[in-house]
Amino acid sequence: MNFKLRVWRQHDSEEKGKFVEYQATNITADMSFLEMMDLVNLGLVRKGEDPIAFDHDCREGICGTCGMFINGRAHGPLKGVATCQLYMRSFTDGETITLEPWRAKAFPVIKDLVVDRSAFDRIMQAGGYVSVDTGGVPDANSIPIPKADAEAAMDAAACIGCGACVAACKNSSAMLFVSAKVSHLALLPQGQTERKERVRRMVARMDAEGFGNCSNTYACEAECPKEISVVNIARLNREFLRAIVA
Amino acid sequence: MTQKLFSARGKRPVDEFHRELGKLMWEWCGMSRNATGLKKALSAIPQLRDDFWKDVRVPGSADNFNPEIEKAGRVADFLELAELIARDALNREESCGGHFRDEHQTEEGEAKRNDERFAYVAAWEFKGAAQPPALHQEPLTFEHVKPSQRSYK
Numbered sequence: 001m002n003f004k005l006r007v008w009r010q011h012d013s014e015e016k017g018k019f020v021e022y023q024a025t026n027i028t029a030d031m032s033f034l035e036m037m038d039l040v041n042l043g044l045v046r047k048g049e050d051p052i053a054f055d056h057d058c059r060e061g062i063c064g065t066c067g068m069f070i071n072g073r074a075h076g077p078l079k080g081v082a083t084c085q086l087y088m089r090s091f092t093d094g095e096t097i098t099l100e101p102w103r104a105k106a107f108p109v110i111k112d113l114v115v116d117r118s119a120f121d122r123i124m125q126a127g128g129y130v131s132v133d134t135g136g137v138p139d140a141n142s143i144p145i146p147k148a149d150a151e152a153a154m155d156a157a158a159c160i161g162c163g164a165c166v167a168a169c170k171n172s173s174a175m176l177f178v179s180a181k182v183s184h185l186a187l188l189p190q191g192q193t194e195r196k197e198r199v200r201r202m203v204a205r206m207d208a209e210g211f212g213n214c215s216n217t218y219a220c221e222a223e224c225p226k227e228i229s230v231v232n233i234a235r236l237n238r239e240f241l242r243a244i245v246a
Numbered sequence: 247m248t249q250k251l252f253s254a255r256g257k258r259p260v261d262e263f264h265r266e267l268g269k270l271m272w273e274w275c276g277m278s279r280n281a282t283g284l285k286k287a288l289s290a291i292p293q294l295r296d297d298f299w300k301d302v303r304v305p306g307s308a309d310n311f312n313p314e315i316e317k318a319g320r321v322a323d324f325l326e327l328a329e330l331i332a333r334d335a336l337n338r339e340e341s342c343g344g345h346f347r348d349e350h351q352t353e354e355g356e357a358k359r360n361d362e363r364f365a366y367v368a369a370w371e372f373k374g375a376a377q378p379p380a381l382h383q384e385p386l387t388f389e390h391v392k393p394s395q396r397s398y399k
Contacts, residue, residue: 051314111311
């Protein structure tokens with residue numbers, strides 16, 4: 001298969017970026033999207049050109065490092081799939097593929113398709129933890145948790161923090177991410193100690209980082225590679241209200 | 247290190263060296279290895295390392311985000327570590343766990359241990375690029391269990 005890539009190239013956060021076209025040739029349908037990128041970069045290095053910077057790490061959909069806008073959609077055309085688990089068979093031979101970085105004020109471009117997502121780390125540092133000693137592995141069984149609560153907490157904990165929700169949102173809101181982290185801990189007994197403080201601090205940090213607010217378009221849920229539900233955003237709003245009025 | 251990587255100004259991308267090293271290790275220092283193959287690896291790896299420093303091409307510059315520098319630094323490390331792994335494998339005249347030396351197997355093709363010579367934990371000391379590394383050993387003594395031939399029978 002052959003593709004024409006229109007790639008956002010930007011030397012650093014200061015420079016104004018632009019689209020540059022590249023050819024991706026001799027690509028097989030079973031190559032992953034990132035393998036296709038590796039091959040294009042190998043060709044660029046051989047020609048003495050600067051390869052396209054993109055983020056990647058585990059390449060098995062669990063680390064949250066990869067992520068780019070592919071043909072106008074976060075993580076590309078498939079539902080519930082991160083960029084690294086997208087394969088070239090999802091594209092048609094000869095297609096033009098447009099690649100852009102996550103675009104949000106709180107995610108400045110570092111280079112090309114790589115953005116600085118440390119704002120997410122700072123939100124986590126503000127409250128995404130428990131300070132109670134939960135003991136060793138066997139102790140987990142000494143705190144019975146209703147099945148429904150455990151399921152809801154684990155669904156929220158599936159968030160890999162990739163930032164697709166922010167990129168997909170017209171307001172660049174981080175509420176799906178923050179709500180997943182707040183829900184995960186608020187639903188479990190271990191998270192009760194800092195329950196109110198956590199939501200206050202994480203929301204304050206989210207606002208300070210320059211993320212927008214939620215206006216319920218559900219674009220985040222549609223593009224989330226882990227299919228985190230917007231139900232979590234409703235829970236975040238309730239948790240926040242509970243923390244500031246009670 | 248970074249300056250040294252750029253100063254090579256060669257023709258071959260880092261990925262090519264990484265793949266070539268991977269193939270060498272898979273072929274000669276894999277799950278099943280023998281002295282002949284390990285000696286091949288021990289002559290091929292330093293050669294590949296020399297080629298790397300002479301002919302690697304690291305594009306871009308060090309003044310902004312450049313994943314190729316990180317990759318090159320890692321592969322430079324791998325090129326040293328791979329040789330050490332092969333050296334240690336050659337030194338270990340026994341089969342143990344997943345590390346199978348073809349020369350050391352039972353009649354049934356099972357891993358044959360040599361606990362008289364190889365019951366130790368070890369660290370190799372880097373003695374400079376021109377010198378072979380030195381092996382430091384600390385004996386393992388078993389009081390309650392005795393290492394023995396694995397058998398699923």
